[in-house]
């Protein structure tokens with residue numbers, strides 16, 4: 001049923017992060033005409049606006065690949081277009097315009113929130129506020145952020161490490177404590193990712209935190225030595241500590257309330273101590289009712305992310321839901337939204353990347369997922385009759401008529417050339433504009 005070279009169909013890929021770009025490449029190589037929509041002006045998703053700036057080589061390598069994908073003759077880039085129920089154009093309008101299928105690769109860019117009392121105090125941040133700020137994403141780049149010297153980060157994954165890395169390079173005297181609701185073997189990073197901040201690790205304080213948690217860890221047989229060997233490996237490779245930042249971790253603590261001073265600024269966090277309970281293969285943190293208050297002038301919640309519910313597809317937990325009974329399973333995985341209960345009008349809608357499983361894995365995994373999803377789309381296209389394709393220019397004009405400037409490849413190329421020139425003039429590894437207006441000015445100039 002599947003067309004090996006599909007020259008008849010037009011697919012909308014929505015979201016130009018790694019998943020959307022690699023899905024576009026896969027489909028385009030099979031001869032499909034692809035329009036790649038992106039909410040931001042610049043493509044790349046979290047490669048442009050998430051990965052830590054010091055990983056310059058990794059990012060530039062990926063961005064060079066993305067540029068080659070966007071130059072493929074049957075990939076058409078429509079940047080600065082927010083697709084979805086609450087966006088500039090809806091999926092049903094695109095369907096009417098003549099698209100045969102949709103691959104939703106909008107990622108999971110909304111931070112998970114715990115809705116704690118005190119969440120609106122000054123000094124309370126979410127991971128995106130920091131990550132998008134240092135990566136210069138418009139709306140976040142020019143926000144003024146104020147940090148106290150006592151900082152708490154809730155969460156112990158890779159994003160927490162990037163945030164601590166950012167605090168380190170600010171060069172101020174900060175004490176940063178990362179809080180985990182479980183024990184040390186449940187941290188979600190490896191020694192390599194810890195390396196950039198290992199020099200700042202307060203081993204003594206972290207050892208004491210493990211000792212405090214030890215009775216609970218011993219109860220469920222947690223192997224704390226694996227955790228210490230991870231820390232030691234990272235510390236062995238770290239340079240001498242010239243930083244003013246002190247970094248430590250604490251365990252078995254879940255935040256319950258944020259406490260402010262008389263001026264509405266954060267001054268402390270109330271935590272509940274947890275015990276660990278084994279349930280099947282999982283180890284769950286369960287509150288003991290015992291409370292503890294720790295000082296904090298700044299808190300950053302780094303506890304994961306979810307898809308945007310405003311897009312208009314069914315959502316469960318953090319992800320767009322896929323049907324359990326797919327028509328085109330790939331390696332046993334469902335990439336389809338369509339079924340009577342989920343969305344009976346969505347037989348042409350597929351999802352992949354972080355939009356399918358929020359927060360799962362690095363760029364390589366997003367690529368694999370996108371390519372599998374693209375295979376499912378191809379199988380679906382193989383069931384459709386051949387028909388005349390609409391003109392890409394007509395679709396571009398239709399969207400542009402709404403007044404929103406649509407950025408195409410030629411606009412992007414102008415922007416990239418300007419950024420490169422400015423970086424060279426300023427002697428910077430890279431240069432980015434802080435606002436969409438400034439980017440559009442360069443793009444629209446003759």
Ligand SMILES: Cc1cc2nc3c(=O)[nH]c(=O)nc-3n(C[C@H](O)[C@H](O)[C@H](O)COP(=O)(O)OP(=O)(O)OC[C@H]3O[C@@H](n4cnc5c(N)ncnc54)[C@H](O)[C@@H]3O)c2cc1C
Nearest residue numbers: 015017018019038039045046050083106107353354362363
């Ligand atoms: C802080 C952080 C650091 C990371 N560091 C690394 C690292 O060092 N190495 C590594 O390999 N991986 C890293 N990752 C993981 C990597 O970024 C992801 O695996 C990958 O970006 C997921 O790709 P995606 O395309 O599914 O989603 P995203 O990269 O989030 O892309 C989604 C795209 O969709 C667009 N979009 C969203 N909504 C809409 C809409 N309604 N209409 C149109 N477009 C829309 C967005 O603008 C974006 O361009 C990191 C992730 C984070 C959060």
